[in-house]
Amino acid sequence: MDKNMKILIVDDFATMRGIIKNLLRDLGYNNVVEADDGNTALPILRGGGIQFLVTDWNMPRMTGLELLRAIRTDEKLAKLPVLMVTAEAKREQIVEAAQAGVNGYIVKPFTANTLREKIDKVFERIAASA
Amino acid sequence: MSIDADDKILQDFLVEAGEIVENLGGQLVELESRPGDYDLLNAVFRGFHTIKGGAGFLNLNPLVELCHRSEDVFNVLRQGKRMVDPSLMDVVLQAVDVVNAMFQVLRGGGELAPVDTQLLARLEQLTQPVECVPQPSTAPAQVQSPADTYDLTDQEFEDLLRALPASAPVPQAGVAESSQSDEITDAEFEALLDALQSAPLEKKQPACVPAVKSVSGEIVDEPPSAAPAPTAPVIAENTVRVDTRRLDDIMNMVGELVLVRNRLVTLKAAVDDEQMAVVVANIDVVTSNLQIAVMKTRMQPIKKVFGRFPRVVRDLARSLGKEVVLELQGEETDLDKNLVEALADPLVHLVRNAVDHGIETPEGRLVAGKPGAGRVLLAAAQEGDHIRLVIADDGAGMDPEILRRKAVEKGILDSDAAARLKREDCYGLIFLPGFSTKNDISDVSGRGVGMDVVKTCITRLNGTIDIESEPGKGTHMIIRVPLTLAIMPTLMVTVGAQVFALPLTCVAEILDLDLKKLNSIDGQRVVMVRDHPLPLIYLRHWLSSDGANQPWPESGHVVIVTAGAQRIGFIVDSLIGQEEVVIKPLGALLQGTSGLAGATITGNGRMALILDVPGLMHTYGRRERHSEVA
Structure with a gap:
């Protein structure tokens, strides 16, 4: 896994961004940027350079799912790996996210280990389909 | 995560989630008037949801549980399966209170106790839909109680x-x-x-959703490129959180800079050098801008304090059996963070007073020909370098006669002095220690300890408080406080050989008077100014070591100061002018000296003491009375 890949964390709750950032740092990922909702994330993503997106689901204004859909319809971002952070693994929700093109989901709260497993799985799948 | 990082995250969480909890209180009260507002229900839902998410990572299980149940309640509400009613609000507000209490415990470094199971059970009951609208497709899943659901496994x-x-x-x-x-x-x-x-590899998959096709289509069609696109200008995060102690340090250093600037400006006048003058003028402007810019970083909207009032008023009105509508204006008005915090207690007290003492019972109001629901207005606005806060009610108002009688009864004034008090001055009486107009003391606001504390608080902030009242119509309390606490405009005067700074907020006007025609009332020297007697004090008597025996001057500069409802003339030996000073606290030995607010360095490098006018009157005014009586 490329520990230098540039990761964007999107969450409206700054504390949560801090938590995820710390967990990523524990896993050796230090190249992290943050955005506080879908609307601010999109320009950053379109600016290029982001290699992995970790986004919250439940956000005001633009939800994680809406952000995901916007990303998948954007030519340049269509294959950006996206990990969705959710509060619960409701089937309906996750299926919706999968159909919208999510690469993985992770249920809050999680440990660094769970996060590592999820990230590994996302990139294994991408490597396999490449 | 390391312990340090955990602790930092806990602190961040307490600040950020604390704001959410504060907002929740207001949103819930609003919800009572707009029970069907989807956006509002959703906002409350997300509030609990967000707190729950953060608390989960911090292992604050009681908090997670409580927020989880509350969130479930609002999920049912926002789906329209239940309506907001007062009994539901009582339970939810209780839950918010418990959340608040938990935050208090966490701030104090304590451990959370488990949540009262009764509260959890009541919240759980509220998640049961009341009228179940038949929704064939989703109904089975939604009717399930939370206990029946379980998380999806990876395999699934x-x-x-x-x-x-x-x-x-x-x-x-x-x-x-x-x-x-x-x-x-x-x-x-x-x-x-x-x-x-x-x-999509098989190209023709009718069941496939378009979005999916484009995703995987991209992955297949193009080789995966690890190299990021050339970085276009990325919009960076445009806010940072800064420890306020750092801002305090910066403010302090800017204060020092302002002092040096003042010195330079004074020196410039003595040095006849054009180039120097230009540079100094430049520094002058830059310093002023810097000062304003730093001040702005410390600004917070007063909403932070106002936000708690809907709840305060609601609860109080309920317990008193009154109907009160609270109106908030100017919530976005910015002021210094320290001021926002310092104003919280006095404002709570005044608003509680307005509801408790001002607004009448619905029956009483109807008899008086007013609508049954009283109205309390809380407004903030910036006025030049001041913030003006108004707490107004349309209640019973205050009767000056009753106030006069009370003052005499309590032995605060004799009947002559009371009768001489002007109408506005009567209202000032309520700020005196030990003055309470209610005979029966309610447990809400009238313990007779409140108003003088409010007054002291406001004065300490270099602010003033005025009262306008009309019996039967209501009362207006008007508070004026400066935008910032660290820098203060003053009037520099000399008394004897020493320089003193009078806060400009206290100075009403300056007169040159012929002091040969003095009258004496109640053993106090007074001079008639525009047909009103103005008590006079020769500051030298109070402030110079050799002052006590100095004769009264024959003419002099009189600085009229206001302290509360009182106006007093201070005779000074000379006037220097206006100067913006940076307040430096007095050293440990002098700390707490009554009548002195601090010290500062003047433009010409001298030390000046900053007078605390209310404190001065409090200490010396009494002594003066005694000595003259004896």
């Missing part, structure tokens, strides 16, 4: 992924097995992804 998720493209028409084994639950497993998810991503 994988299966789900595998099953997905054909999900509607062809139920696959994996899905069928786990479809009992409404939560997905990891396995199902992986399966779902497998299916989604392999599907």
Whole structure:
């Protein structure tokens, strides 16, 4: 896994961004940027350079799912790996996210280990389909 | 995560989630008047949801549990399966109170106790839909109580992924097995992804959703490029959180800079050098701008304090059996963070007073020909370098006669002095220690300890408080406080050989008077100014070591100061002018000297003491009375 890949964390709750950032740092990922909702994330993503997106689901204004859909319809971002952070693994929700093109989901709260497993799985799948 | 990082995150969480909890209080009260507002219900839902999410990572399980149940209640509400009613609000508000109490415990470094099971049970009851609208497609899952649901396992998720493209028409084994639950497993998810991503390879997959096609289509058609696109200008995060102690340091240093600037400006006048003058003028402007800029970084909207009032008023009105509508104006007005905090207690007290003493009972109001519901207005606005706060009610108002009588009864004034008090000055009486107009003391606000404390608080902030009242119509309390606490405009005067700074907020006007015609009332020297007697004090008597024996001057500069409802003339030896000073606290030995607010360095490098006018009057005014009586 490329520990230098540039990761964007999107969450409206700054504390949560801090938590995820710390967990990523524990896993050796230090190249992290943050955005506080879908609307601010999109320009950053379109600016290029982001290699992995970790986004919250439940956000005001633009939800994680809406952000995901916007990303998948954007030519340049269509294959950006996206990990969705959710509060619960409701089937309906996750299926919706999968159909919208999510690469993985992770249920809050999680440990660094769970996060590592999820990230590994996302990139294994991408490597396999490449 | 390391312990340090955990602690920092806990602190961040307390600040950020604390704001959410504060907002929740206001949103819930608002909800009572707009029970069906979806956006509001959703906002409350998300509030609990967000706190729960953060608390989960911090292992604050009681908090997680409570927020989880509350969130469930609002999920049911926002789906329209239950309506907001007062009994529901009582339970939810109680939950918010408990959340608040938990934050207090956490701020104090304590451990959370488990949540009262009764409260949890009541919240749980509220998640039961009241009128269940038949919704065939989703009903089974939604009727399930939270206890029946379980999280999807990884395996389920994988299966789900595998099953997905054909999900509607062809139920696959994996899905069928786990479809009992409404939560997905990891396995199902992986399966779902497998299916989604392999599907477009076969190019023709009618069941596939367009979005999916484009995703996987891209992955297949183009080689994966690890290299990021050339970085276009990225919009960076445009806010940072800064420890306020750092801002205090910066403010302090800017204060020092202002002092040096003042010195330079004074020196410039003595040095006849054009180039120097230009540079100094430049520094002058830059310093002023810097000062304003730093001040702005410390500004917070007063909303932070106002936000708690809807709840305060609601609870109080309920317990007193009154109907009160609270109106907030100017919530976005910015002022210094320290001021916002310092104003919280006095404002709470005044608003409680307005509801308790000002607004009458609904019956009483109807008899008086007013609408049954009273109105309390809380407004903030910036006025030049001041903030003006108004707490107004349309209640009973105050009767000057009753106030006069009370003052005499309590032995605060004799009947002559009371009768001489002007109408406005009567209202000032309520700020005196030990003055309470209610005979029966309620446990709400009238312990007779409040108003003088409010007054002291406001004065300490270099602010003033005025009262306008009309019996039967209501009362207006008007508070004026400076935008910042660190820098203060003053009037520099000399008394004897020493320089003193009088806060400009206290100075009403300056007169040159012929002091040969003095009158004496109640043993106090007075001079008539525009037909009103103005008590005079020769400051030298109070402030110079050799002052006591100095004769009264024959003419002099009189600085009229206001302290509360009182106006007093200070005779000074000379006037220097206005100067903006940076307040430096007095050294440990002098700390707490009454009548002195601090010290500063003047433009010409001298030390000046800053007078605390109310404190001065408090200490010396009494002594003066005694000595003259004796």
